[in-house]
Amino acid sequence: MNLACSTCPVKETAACAVLTPEERDAMATAGRTRTLKRGEMLFAAGDEDAACATLLTGALKVSAVDVDGNEQILALVHPAGFIGELFAPFAHHDVVALTESRLCIFAKADVERAIEEYPALARALLRRSQADLLATRNLLELTGHASAESRLAALLHDFARAASDSSCHLAPRFELPLTRGEIANMLGLTIETVSRKLGQLEDMGAIQRDGKRGIVLRNPELLQEMSGR
Amino acid sequence: MNLACSTCPVKETAACAVLTPEERDAMATAGRTRTLKRGEMLFAAGDEDAACATLLTGALKVSAVDVDGNEQILALVHPAGFIGELFAPFAHHDVVALTESRLCIFAKADVERAIEEYPALARALLRRSQADLLATRNLLELTGHASAESRLAALLHDFARAASDSSCHLAPRFELPLTRGEIANMLGLTIETVSRKLGQLEDMGAIQRDGKRGIVLRNPELLQEMSGR
DNA sequence: CGCATACTTGACGTCATTCAAACCGTGTGG
DNA sequence: CCACACGGTTTGAATGACGTCAAGTATGCG
Numbered sequence: 001m002n003l004a005c006s007t008c009p010v011k012e013t014a015a016c017a018v019l020t021p022e023e024r025d026a027m028a029t030a031g032r033t034r035t036l037k038r039g040e041m042l043f044a045a046g047d048e049d050a051a052c053a054t055l056l057t058g059a060l061k062v063s064a065v066d067v068d069g070n071e072q073i074l075a076l077v078h079p080a081g082f083i084g085e086l087f088a089p090f091a092h093h094d095v096v097a098l099t100e101s102r103l104c105i106f107a108k109a110d111v112e113r114a115i116e117e118y119p120a121l122a123r124a125l126l127r128r129s130q131a132d133l134l135a136t137r138n139l140l141e142l143t144g145h146a147s148a149e150s151r152l153a154a155l156l157h158d159f160a161r162a163a164s165d166s167s168c169h170l171a172p173r174f175e176l177p178l179t180r181g182e183i184a185n186m187l188g189l190t191i192e193t194v195s196r197k198l199g200q201l202e203d204m205g206a207i208q209r210d211g212k213r214g215i216v217l218r219n220p221e222l223l224q225e226m227s228g229r
Numbered sequence: 230m231n232l233a234c235s236t237c238p239v240k241e242t243a244a245c246a247v248l249t250p251e252e253r254d255a256m257a258t259a260g261r262t263r264t265l266k267r268g269e270m271l272f273a274a275g276d277e278d279a280a281c282a283t284l285l286t287g288a289l290k291v292s293a294v295d296v297d298g299n300e301q302i303l304a305l306v307h308p309a310g311f312i313g314e315l316f317a318p319f320a321h322h323d324v325v326a327l328t329e330s331r332l333c334i335f336a337k338a339d340v341e342r343a344i345e346e347y348p349a350l351a352r353a354l355l356r357r358s359q360a361d362l363l364a365t366r367n368l369l370e371l372t373g374h375a376s377a378e379s380r381l382a383a384l385l386h387d388f389a390r391a392a393s394d395s396s397c398h399l400a401p402r403f404e405l406p407l408t409r410g411e412i413a414n415m416l417g418l419t420i421e422t423v424s425r426k427l428g429q430l431e432d433m434g435a436i437q438r439d440g441k442r443g444i445v446l447r448n449p450e451l452l453q454e455m456s457g458r
Numbered sequence: 459c460g461c462a463t464a465c466t467t468g469a470c471g472t473c474a475t476t477c478a479a480a481c482c483g484t485g486t487g488g
Numbered sequence: 489c490c491a492c493a494c495g496g497t498t499t500g501a502a503t504g505a506c507g508t509c510a511a512g513t514a515t516g517c518g
Contacts, residue, residue: 119348144417
């Protein structure tokens with residue numbers, strides 16, 4: 001499928017937004033869009049020809065699997081996010097769709113050529129990479145010392161912020177993008193602990209579960225309190 | 230102190246290595262070198278005028294302190310490493326010297342100007358940023374699921390590799406760059422647990438402690454085995 | 459309906475933390 | 489030279505948070 005940047009939902013926020021229309025058109029001829037269904041993999045750890053991509057809609061997870069088959073989620077990717085380890089000979093992690101997702105895909109070589117040709121693109125990707133680094137370090141900080149309760153509270157708080165359109169405001173209600181198992185894998189907990197702590201957060205009036213995936217914020221301050229800010 | 234790139238110990242590996250001699254000289258006029266003693270801070274979380282820097286010699290830690298004063302080490306910086314959150318209005322983390330360190334410091338604004346002017350520099354910093362991202366994700370993976378023993382074994386293995394000149398070979402003996410407390414803060418453990426597990430690793434013949442900081446590898450395979458990789 | 463997948467709940471065990479005390483090398487002052 | 493304090497480290501015993509194992513409960517789908 002060919003690219004139609006004019007109708008792109010993230011044309012103002014994605015990395016390619018820094019390009020001139022002509023430059024973007026030139027890139028568009030190299031790329032293509034692809035749709036992934038929930039659970040479908042973009043590429044796996046070890047792939048030598050792992051592509052690069054900008055996420056248009058949906059959500060992805062970046063994860064690693066250790067020796068005994070446990071998955072650890074390292075990052076979530078939201079629309080306008082960029083995927084791809086540009087200077088590595090092979091991918092280090094799996095990238096899998098959490099929900100049905102549309103992506104704008106480029107061969108790694110094409111992106112490498114583009115950052116040589118369009119300095120603004122290199123800067124935009126640098127900016128994104130630094131943001132990803134910060135997000136990963138925040139997750140590291142969270143999983144380092146905090147209790148199961150704090151981790152979960154912090155994650156819910158993050159999700160509530162991600163679900164609202166303004167990044168400084170919380171959505172009063174949202175759907176969890178992850179299963180219990182995925183939350184557990186992300187926070188370094190077990191599925192049972194996540195379930196129990198969700199129950200406790202509900203008991204103490206911080207949240208209310210609404211179906212399997214729905215979360216209603218009952219007391220956002222309390223939630224933030226428990227996350228250890 | 231003025232810059233003398235010709236005698237720079239990392240002139241071939243640091244980000245500025247991609248610049249032409251003329252470009253490097255131009256940057257040199259904007260920067261200066263600085264020496265930090267062990268424990269001295271380059272900048273603190275929240276600083277608005279946090280500088281950027283390339284590490285010449287020594288070692289740094291990047292760390293965050295949570296509400297109740299616990300430090301969490303998020304990354305170590307080795308010579309040729311680059312420090313600085315380019316697009317953030319203020320620093321998110323503390324940066325502190327682990328050993329006496331020499332740095333090459335630039336104002337953030339100067340670096341921002343330089344990456345506009347020298348596209349190769351932007352690409353070099355992108356490469357470094359992606360490498361930092363990978364390192365942080367590896368640490369996240371480690372602290373996520375693994376037992377205290379695995380974390381420690383993996384960290385020692387990493388240090389042994391960092392201490393040897395070739396990155397695919399292990400140094401048979403090395404000095405820990407961190408105190409017990411810092412190791413604990415890095416791995417999300419307590420100082421007592423680190424001490425105990427070190428004792429156990431010694432008892433089972435994987436390593437031998439040599440003074441407070443020295444580590445001799447007795448059985449590198451066993452160490453790798455236990456690190457779960 | 460039957461089966462699969464995701465989630466919840468309970469009882470029990472384990473590993474890391476916590477609290478406490480002792481240890482060791484080093485520098486300081488008497 | 490010794491006494492002493494101090495930071496970093498080691499070690500022990502008790503506690504508790506989270507994991508493990510094992511049922512049991514929705515929800516959806518062929």
